Amino acid sequence: MNAESTSAPRSRPSVLRRMLSAAAAIAVATFLALLGTGTSYALWNGEAVVDASSVSSGNVGLTINGAAAYALTGLDAERLAPGRSQAASLAIANTGTTRLSVTVSGTEVLAQSNSLAGFLTASLVPAADCAVATFVPAPLAGFTTTAAPVVLEPGETRQFCLAISLNAAAPPAAQGGGATFAMAINAVQVR
Structure with missing residues (x-):
């Protein structure tokens, strides 16, 4: 019984480690994908200043x-x-x-x-x-x-x-x- 009782607790931590490793890998891949998208997005942005303008309406007479x-x-x-x-x-x-x-x-x-x-x-x-x-x-x-x-x-x-x-x-x-x-x-x- 000692052999069986020691092998069962060892398999649960291995499954848990694999799940955590897979979740960490997915999180890193998602972070890298978003990081790449953010860099591409920034390449398409630009900004310019518009000088002050005035708008006036016409009139009818x-x-x-x-x-x-x-x-x-x-x-x-x-x-x-x-x-x-x-x-x-x-x-x-x-x-x-x-x-x-x-x-x-x-x-x-x-x-x-x-x-x-x-x-x-x-x-x-x-x-x-x-x-x-x-x-x-x-x-x-x-x-x-x-x-x-x-x-x-x-x-x-x-x-x-x-x-x-x-x-x-x-x-x-x-x-x-x-x-x-x-x-x-x-x-x-x-x-």
Whole structure:
């Protein structure tokens, strides 16, 4: 029995030593692998300093005949008769620092007498086409130019003609009538 009892305790420490040796070998191999990876990783890193910079935003500005809100003058309504038109000049300017896409986004009739507004049409064309014969009128209420925007560069001013026409079929009841309207000119930044 002495031989058996001495051999059993000796085999357990050998197994334990082998396991510890294997674990130590795996730990050393993992450490070396990570050490090699860390060295490779460092080869791909770099750093640089960026000098101080400033960033500023642009701004949007639009004027009509030099004003942000312009009361239309130059239309001689006294001479507006069925089938005739009157035109007024508008200078639309981009006073901001970004390009603008400009349209008439809507026209609203604010007041009227003798149901005149229903017989009025409007047109907005470049000043070069200011001859009233070149206008293609659209109903005043709800008049827009959104299908044909005009792009204005920063600081650019363009001349336009706004024509108001009275339908040739306007009834005698519209005679002596009046209409007050507001026209919204919309400007959107263009990239």
